[in-house]
Amino acid sequence: MAQTKNKTTGEQLAEKLLEKPKNAGLIMSDDEIKKADEFCEGYKDFLNSGKTERLACAEAVKLAEKAGFKAFKKGKEYKAGDRFYYVNRSKAVILTVMGKKPLADGIRLAAAHIDSPRLDLKQHPLYEEKDMALFKTHYYGGIKKYQWTTVPMALHGVVVREDGTAVDINIGEDENDPVFCVTDLLIHLASDQMKRSLADGVRGEELNLLIGSRPFKDDKVSKKVKLNIMKILNEKYGIIESDFISAELEIVPAFKAKDLGFDRSMVGAYGQDDRVCAYASLAAALECKKPTYTCMTVLTDKEEIGSDGNTGLNSSYLPYFIDDLAETQGVKGHTVISNSICLSADVNAAEDPTFSDVTESRNASKLGYGVVFTKYTGARGKSGTSDASAETVGRIRCMMNKGGVIWQTGELGKVDAGGGGTVAAYIANLDMDVIDVGVPVLSMHAPFEVTSKLDTYQCYKAVKVFFDDKD
Ligand code: MN
Numbered sequence: 001m002a003q004t005k006n007k008t009t010g011e012q013l014a015e016k017l018l019e020k021p022k023n024a025g026l027i028m029s030d031d032e033i034k035k036a037d038e039f040c041e042g043y044k045d046f047l048n049s050g051k052t053e054r055l056a057c058a059e060a061v062k063l064a065e066k067a068g069f070k071a072f073k074k075g076k077e078y079k080a081g082d083r084f085y086y087v088n089r090s091k092a093v094i095l096t097v098m099g100k101k102p103l104a105d106g107i108r109l110a111a112a113h114i115d116s117p118r119l120d121l122k123q124h125p126l127y128e129e130k131d132m133a134l135f136k137t138h139y140y141g142g143i144k145k146y147q148w149t150t151v152p153m154a155l156h157g158v159v160v161r162e163d164g165t166a167v168d169i170n171i172g173e174d175e176n177d178p179v180f181c182v183t184d185l186l187i188h189l190a191s192d193q194m195k196r197s198l199a200d201g202v203r204g205e206e207l208n209l210l211i212g213s214r215p216f217k218d219d220k221v222s223k224k225v226k227l228n229i230m231k232i233l234n235e236k237y238g239i240i241e242s243d244f245i246s247a248e249l250e251i252v253p254a255f256k257a258k259d260l261g262f263d264r265s266m267v268g269a270y271g272q273d274d275r276v277c278a279y280a281s282l283a284a285a286l287e288c289k290k291p292t293y294t295c296m297t298v299l300t301d302k303e304e305i306g307s308d309g310n311t312g313l314n315s316s317y318l319p320y321f322i323d324d325l326a327e328t329q330g331v332k333g334h335t336v337i338s339n340s341i342c343l344s345a346d347v348n349a350a351e352d353p354t355f356s357d358v359t360e361s362r363n364a365s366k367l368g369y370g371v372v373f374t375k376y377t378g379a380r381g382k383s384g385t386s387d388a389s390a391e392t393v394g395r396i397r398c399m400m401n402k403g404g405v406i407w408q409t410g411e412l413g414k415v416d417a418g419g420g421g422t423v424a425a426y427i428a429n430l431d432m433d434v435i436d437v438g439v440p441v442l443s444m445h446a447p448f449e450v451t452s453k454l455d456t457y458q459c460y461k462a463v464k465v466f467f468d469d470k471d
């Protein structure tokens with residue numbers, strides 16, 4: 001029915017002057033919503049095949065090669081439209097699509113991380129107690145430890161044997177694979193445990209992974225269950241107990257990514273922080289053909305433990321790579337960096353209807369309201385954030401509106417409620433303009449995190465529009 005009544009002056013003014021945040025599901029056409037749902041099928045596959053930084057890196061390279069990307073050759077003079085990737089120690093990857101403009105004009109960089117909170121094995125992990133075999137673990141990243149008990153777990157990683165050869169381990173993902181778990185006390189015997197604070201409810205040294213219970217039949221040996229486990233591992237992987245010393249073994253939830261809700265509007269899965277932005281950035285990079293500016297996507301490691309280490313963005317691997325590329329055009333790496341813009345693609349905390357007291361609704365990101373731009377993260381008085389400038393936010397805002405991206409803004413919780421950081425500060429410290437952009441997440445850092453499919457699609461669109469930038 002057509003509207004016949006004229007709008008009042010107040011209505012007209014309100015329309016012109018006031019913000020009207022809207023659910024993306026009300027703005028997007030049915031056709032686009034369908035596209036978003038389809039996009040998230042690929043996203044779920046990526047989550048299932050990339051549960052660790054090594055696996056996600058390998059998967060990204062596989063998809064990049066399929067899309068025509070070649071391995072980077074140092075010293076090679078690349079021309080507009082050339083597409084290549086550079087892998088850092090099997091745990092981080094930089095994808096580049098050369099632009100028509102010279103590198104001196106700057107690049108368009110998307111940065112996401114592919115490491116997620118998990119349990120790592122200690123260097124002497126294997127032990128037997130009460131006729132059961134277990135692994136000692138050390139958690140990686142910020143976790144609520146109690147959430148990681150009684151969850152089916154898979155084991156991934158690499159072991160470097162005494163002779164220097166390496167073997168990959170991948171167990172718990174296949175339908176026929178066994179899984180593992182951290183046990184927890186039954187409620188009937190937990191009266192003391194229940195008096196502990198939530199933070200202390202399950203302690204770091206209690207996150208022990210149950211891996212076996214059948215003994216090796218031989219009266220001459222003690223620790224028969226442990227021996228039996230080591231025998232199985234030796235037969236399957238050719239390893240001995242001391243090989244755990246030179247290993248990186250990661251324990252992650254074994255379940256697959258699932259549609260969430262009667263309406264299938266969300267994805268529930270492990271490791272969506274930050275593989276949701278990694279996948280969105282990767283997908284945009286794979287579709288990027290001959291951009292105006294050189295477009296780069298870095299999928300990095302170590303964000304969850306502060307970005308330190310040679311596969312994290314607090315190291316020099318990214319500026320070194322840009323340096324090598326710049327040299328082929330006779331320009332300094334820092335000139336390229338200083339003229340560049342970066343979308344630090346990382347998730348933000350979506351407002352949780354059950355725990356809304358930690359967010360300030362006017363400035364919190366909402367599930368289903370599109371990709372979220374985060375001007376600043378940090379804690380207390382904006383400690384540890386790069387805080388994007390008005391100019392940078394303005395530039396991105398124009399870009400997104402022109403490109404028809406549905407976006408919102410969000411801060412990381414109420415002032416003084418806590419806080420956090422991303423790789424944005426490290427990139428900003430290189431002298432690059434940077435802003436955080438990403439997908440709102442519920443239950444962040446839990447074994448099962450929740451995102452909205454429409455937000456994920458809008459994040460992909462945001463990076464795509466950014467890579468299409470011509471100004
Ligand atoms: Mn993150």
Ligand code: MN
Nearest residue numbers: 273274304445
């Ligand atoms: Mn995180």
